[in-house]
Amino acid sequence: MSTGIGARVKRKEDKRFTTGQGRYTDDVRVDNQAYAVFVRSPHAHAKITGIDKSEAEAMDGVIAVLDGHQLTGDGIGNLICGWAVSSKDGSPMNMGAWSALATDTARYVGDAVAVVIADSRQEARDAAEAVVVDYEELPVVVTSDKALESGAPQIHDNAAGNLCFDWEIGDEAAADKGLAEAAHVTQMRIVNNRLSPNPMEPRSAVAIYDSAEEHYTLYTTSQNPHVARLVLSAFYNVAPEHKLRVIAPDVGGGFGAKIYIYPEEITCLWASMKTGRSVKWTADRSEAFMTDAHGRDHITNARMGFDQNGKITGFKVDTLANLGAYMSLFSSATPTYLYATLLSGQYDIANIYGNVKGVYTNTVPVDAYRGAGRPEASFLVERMMETAAREMGMDPAELRRRNFIGSFPHQTPVIMTYDAGDFAGNLDMAQKAADVAGFPARRAEAAQRGKLRGLGYSCYIEACGIAPSAAVGSLGAGVGLWESAEVRVNPVGTIEILTGSHSHGQGHETTFSQIVAERFGLPIENVSIVHGDTDKVQFGMGTYGSRSGAVGMSAIVKAMDKVEAKVRKIAAHVLEASEDDIVIENGAVKVAGTDKQMLWHEVGLAAYTAHNLPAGMEPGLKETAFYDPVNFTFPAGCYIAEVEVDPETGVTKVVQFTAADDFGTIINPMIVEGQVHGGAAQGIGQAMLEGVVYDQDGQLLTGSYMDYCMPRADDVPFYTIEHNKTVCPGNPLGIKGCGEAGAIGTPPAIINAITDAIGNNDLQMPATPLKVWTALQAAAKPMAAE
């Protein structure tokens, strides 16, 4: 069986994961290990007027009780946002100060105020309860719209009216003109609900300080250990980079929440130096709900205009993005450059204008979560299209067809240049697989059972493979977004791939091996993947934004190009042939048209013995490459959902779900299908089940699984998955990326289907039974059996 590109190879890493032999951060046990427990603010907004540590310090096992004044006193820097966004008047964003341990003011429930280091977790927890913090409560605001009202509580001194930035994209006058000329204008207010990321493994850190070397080691649950090291070193002043090793071992899911550097890792590193003990912290689930960066939380008002033929004439969008109490690492980019640059969707729209206000509230910081800005854009555009079709009495698929972009490259008015796609083909494929033609009969049959059946489309597009370094640099990014790889051919011919990508569930150990197996004709067992350790891998930007295939693998390909070039030179020399005649196939390096060959491992051995190399050639067979993408990649597809609503209760079941995705080249279809399944489950979660709720005092009402509804197996349907393929011209393998598509494309399909079923377009996520029932009560006319 082939193990190369396109093969359904079973995941190499699953043996250790399914037999309990994974090694996660909390599994790390080191000498001299102590435990950290954080003292957290129970108030959403309060002045800290005093901290009495005396009782806690005297308790059994307590090594130290440390606070924010000590931390800042030791020169530990404030947390930063790594992407500078400017307001439309040219002024820079107003970044509020965020100390890893709050000094004067706590700004959300869970804000860390002090830390207890003790011999055991139990003792640390007991002592944390004995730390007496005096608070002077301040007024609280939790929603972005209320935070902008005059008289709202002021959260940061340097952000008047809680406005962090007032950003724009596109041409407002052109959009206004397009709308003025429209024959029909669809207007909607759309809330993109706030989500809690809920990776299976909570965040964790183990910090080890070596006082003789003044060197730190941090084990942590990170999607990007090199970025963590860079930020910890350059901004938080923990240690210079060469004195700081960051290891992200097996990581149990990230979904974006493990991109960021959080107060806890910083504090553990500092506390390990301060106490001379290794310090471990692992979040419990309550802390995860309270402190992991949340996702989404947009309030958007939008207008889309159409001419007599249904052609879009203008699109104007006004979005409030809740940033939470502080700016997380990429929180400025998520609701701006990762969101509004996709307002064109799959459509040829000449006139687009978007305005996004980033707003502080007394809630946990909000940042990228699977999809990151793109689900918000896709939900907005696809809800607008479906609603417009209904208002104009058009078939929603036909309205989309009339507006699809049909030729590439296509420059949108909101920065992006789409490089390739087949939007009509995706729609055709999905309609056929979903048997849309048979829907009226299915709807009638459901009506006989007393159920309201609805069908909804979503033609999503996203930008992945983030991203050309110069391009993101010009947009404000503080880092380049290339990737690096090293290919090490051992003297026996086996291969280690060192990659700056990080696998936390994606299956890199399998897919990365497949591209090596394909290239050199080797069994994938002969390839191993090394990642997640700054001492082993020279550098890397990590895994998020569906970039490991398009960017990470491209770096591996570039390094393999260099290896192959050297292999050819060695073989040509040893076999006394021309380099041009050398071919590599099935694990052998041959002279074309002859029986002369070297086996792969013989080339490896020749490189390392160096007994007979071309004159001047360095020994060894190891190459490094950095790959900087030339463009974003643009995965796109069409999802069609069918739901059945029980009109008596509002209970909604997704009864059919069809995805036709164009991910470009697919390395392992099984893994890609798994990504779509997981993404779609998250999308169904957002659409129907999940929603973070704070009360008006800033208390988190959805602080556990008793109230925060994660999708369970019986909440999701069997999926029908189809693949269209237009090859991405921007990278050597033609990959677009698949990690986020499900989470991006699914919510609009679900809500479009439910609103179709109930005959009321006014429905916000999550469409719980309560909300669906309420919308049914409000529907102008009952839409039962037609």
Next chain:
Amino acid sequence: MYQTKYHKAASFDDAVAALGAAEDGKYLAGGQTLLATMKQRLAAPTDLVDLRGIDGMVGISVDGDSVTIGAATTHAEVASNAALRAVIPVLCDLAVLIGDPAVRHMGTIGGSLANNDPAADYPAAVLGLNGTVITNQREIPADEYFEGLFTTALDEGEIIKAVRFPKPRRAAYQKFPNPASRFALVGVLVADTGDGPRVAVTGAGSDGVFRAEALEEALAGGFSAASLEGASVDSDGLMGDIHATPEYRAHLIGVLARRGVAAAG
């Protein structure tokens, strides 16, 4: 979890003595609420007195048209007991809806009734079927047992030994699970008993489980879904939270009662 002292009681006297001697003790049955609460440090009993080893606390016995279930009998046993199913199948149908398999194999009927969570399922069974709570001191009829949120007629130190249910003519339990917790957002047990219809509602009442008198009156005219047409439940006194408003709960009570009556046959 804070430090706590564990006792395994061999008899009711033993249990009462152990609790009496404890500074702030709690009886322990399946622990499916109590232990989770302790792990979150929301409860901190100094002592736990485990009742499950006391003779006669576990088991299901059928005596003609009456069934007695030992207080430490697990939900899994109630759900799967063939003798019980032959007499009062609604109890099996209800028990299988509680929690997940792990909870059902640890949690007990006595523990659930002593805790009296307003969203628990068993209170609807006991009140709807007009059961009797048998303690180490007395017998308490269902209508006198449930006194409010997490509050019962049990005295300090009193232990539930068993619950006795009379066989109804027909009965059904309809549960609308909270999407997140899968506790009852609303649960309705309808029963056609020898003494008239009973409709018990859990999950919805601000004071815990209650009988929906308006629906019982409607059913007195005939135990059929048609009798319930037009009958409604007042939303006053019902809970409102992020999952359901009082009005939605009131509506669901009517829907579930109708479905229950239809399902009861």
